Amino acid sequence: MDDPQSDPEALFRLLPSVDELLRGSGLSALLEKYPRAVLVQAARSILGSVRKDITAGAHTQKSVLEVVYAMGDRVALEAQRSLSPTLVAVINATGVVLHTNLGRAPLSEAAIRTIVDVASGYSNLEFDLQSGTRGRRDRHAGPMLLRALGSIVGEPAEQIGERWDVAIVNNCAAATLLGLNSLAEGGEVLVSRGELVEIGGGFRIPEILKKAGVHLREVGTTNRTRLSDYAGAINANTRMILRVHQSNFRMQGFTERVELEDLVELGRSSGIFVFEDQGTGLMVSLDDLGVHGEPSLAESFRKAPDLITASGDKLLGGPQCGILLGKSAVVERVRSNPLFRALRVDKLTYAALEATLLSYMTHKEDEIPTVRMLRVPASELHRRCLAVRDAVATRNLEAIVVSTQSVIGGGTTAGSTLDSFAVSLRHELHTASALLAELRRQSPPLIARVQNDRVLLDLRAVPPAQDEVVIGIVRAVAPRVWKR
Numbered sequence: 001m002d003d004p005q006s007d008p009e010a011l012f013r014l015l016p017s018v019d020e021l022l023r024g025s026g027l028s029a030l031l032e033k034y035p036r037a038v039l040v041q042a043a044r045s046i047l048g049s050v051r052k053d054i055t056a057g058a059h060t061q062k063s064v065l066e067v068v069y070a071m072g073d074r075v076a077l078e079a080q081r082s083l084s085p086t087l088v089a090v091i092n093a094t095g096v097v098l099h100t101n102l103g104r105a106p107l108s109e110a111a112i113r114t115i116v117d118v119a120s121g122y123s124n125l126e127f128d129l130q131s132g133t134r135g136r137r138d139r140h141a142g143p144m145l146l147r148a149l150g151s152i153v154g155e156p157a158e159q160i161g162e163r164w165d166v167a168i169v170n171n172c173a174a175a176t177l178l179g180l181n182s183l184a185e186g187g188e189v190l191v192s193r194g195e196l197v198e199i200g201g202g203f204r205i206p207e208i209l210k211k212a213g214v215h216l217r218e219v220g221t222t223n224r225t226r227l228s229d230y231a232g233a234i235n236a237n238t239r240m241i242l243r244v245h246q247s248n249f250r251m252q253g254f255t256e257r258v259e260l261e262d263l264v265e266l267g268r269s270s271g272i273f274v275f276e277d278q279g280t281g282l283m284v285s286l287d288d289l290g291v292h293g294e295p296s297l298a299e300s301f302r303k304a305p306d307l308i309t310a311s312g313d314k315l316l317g318g319p320q321c322g323i324l325l326g327k328s329a330v331v332e333r334v335r336s337n338p339l340f341r342a343l344r345v346d347k348l349t350y351a352a353l354e355a356t357l358l359s360y361m362t363h364k365e366d367e368i369p370t371v372r373m374l375r376v377p378a379s380e381l382h383r384r385c386l387a388v389r390d391a392v393a394t395r396n397l398e399a400i401v402v403s404t405q406s407v408i409g410g411g412t413t414a415g416s417t418l419d420s421f422a423v424s425l426r427h428e429l430h431t432a433s434a435l436l437a438e439l440r441r442q443s444p445p446l447i448a449r450v451q452n453d454r455v456l457l458d459l460r461a462v463p464p465a466q467d468e469v470v471i472g473i474v475r476a477v478a479p480r481v482w483k484r
C-alpha cells in the first residue's frame, strides 16, 4: 500500500502493548476490582479485533488514534462482559406462557425449595434408606406421578402401581427415541401420514424413527387415516403403532383420525405395542378456559396404551424432562436399554418433578406458575395493566390498555388463545422496534412484542410481584429512547 495513512505496519505501531494499556489511568483502577488475568484477556481480545480491522484495511491513522483513545473503556466493558453469565433471568411480557425461547415453564416455589434442599447437600439419589444399601435413581418421581394420576382418574395408587411404571429422561424427544428403540428396534412402526410431524427445534418424527433404528411404515393419508389402514399394514415385522399428538398445528375440514382406544384394542388383538407421544403432559382439562380438545395425560392413561411419553416443562409446568409412562414390563425394557443410562436426568430434575407432581396430587395446582398463569382471569390482568399504564405514561410515551389474545405456546394448543389485556406503548419520536430493543437491553431484560407499530406488554406471564419491576424498566427506558 502506498498511502502512508493506511500502511498496516505503521498503524500497528500506534497500538499500545497490553502492559501499556493496563498501566493507563482508566484500567489501573480496575485492577483492584478484577483479577489481572481477566483484564489481560480482555485487552488482548480488543487489541486483536483492532489488528484484524487494520489488516482488513478498515483504518486510517486518524481512526486508529481515536480507537486507541477509547480503548480503556472498551477493555473495561469487555472485562465486565467476560465475567457475566450468558444465561440470565428475563421478564416475559410476550403473553406466551410456555415460551420455548424463554425457557418454557417457570418452576413452582415448592419445586425450587426442593431443589435447594436436595442440591445443597447429599441426598438418597441412589441409596435405599430402608435397607441402607445401594438404591436406584430411576425409582424417584414415578410413584408420585402414578399417585397424582390415580387421584385424577379415581383409581387407588396401589392398583395402578402394580400394572404401571415410570422412567424419566432428559426431555420428551429423548423419551420418544428411547421408547421406539427399546420396543421396536429393527422392526416396523406404523404411523399415520397425518402424524409425521415436525414438533420444532429439529424434532421430526421420521428422522427420530430412523435414529431409533426402526422402520417407518406410513399408513392412511395426510387428512384421513382409518383403523382399517392400520390393520391392513400389520405384518410379521410390525412391532408397534405410534400415535403422535399433533401439538403445534390443527387439521380442519375433511379429516378422520382413529381413537386411541381403538388403536389399543387393535394392538392387543394383533400382539403389537401401542405407543402414544402425548407431548404436553397436560394434567387437568383446559375446557373451562375455552381451550377445547386438548388431550390430557390422564385421558391417555385411562385409555391404557402400552407406553405414553410427555414433556415435563410444557403444560405439566415442571422441570425439563421426558416422562415415559407405561405398562410395567414395557418400562422394564426401557430401563434395561443402555440408551436409558445415556439419557438419564440429574437429582435436581427429580427434586423439581416430585414437588410439581405433589401439587397435582394434593389438588393445589395453582401453586404451579404455568397453571396459575393460564388461569389468571382477564379482569385481573386488566386491573394490573391499568396500574402499569398509570405509572409509565408520560407526555412522550403514550400508554393505553388494549384487549389482546395470549397464546399458550410451547407447541401446545394450536389455534387456541386466551383473552388477555396488554399495555400498549407508543413513543412520540421512536419506532416500536427501537423501544422494544431498548427494553431488551435492560437488566433484567424485558421481552415484549410489537403489533401495529406499538409495543405490547402482556402481563399474563409476568408474576404480579414483578409489575413494579416492569414499571421501573419502562420508566428508565423512555427518556433514554427520547435522547437517541
Ligand SMILES: *Cc1c(COP(=O)(O)O)cnc(C)c1O
Residues within 6 Å of the ligand: 171, 172, 173, 174, 176, 199, 203, 244, 245, 246, 247, 277, 278, 279, 280, 310, 311, 312, 321, 322, 410, 411
Ligand atoms: C413437545 C413435544 C415433543 C418434544 O418434547 P421436548 O420435551 O421439547 O423434547 C415431542 N413430542 C410431542 C408430541 C411434543 O408435543
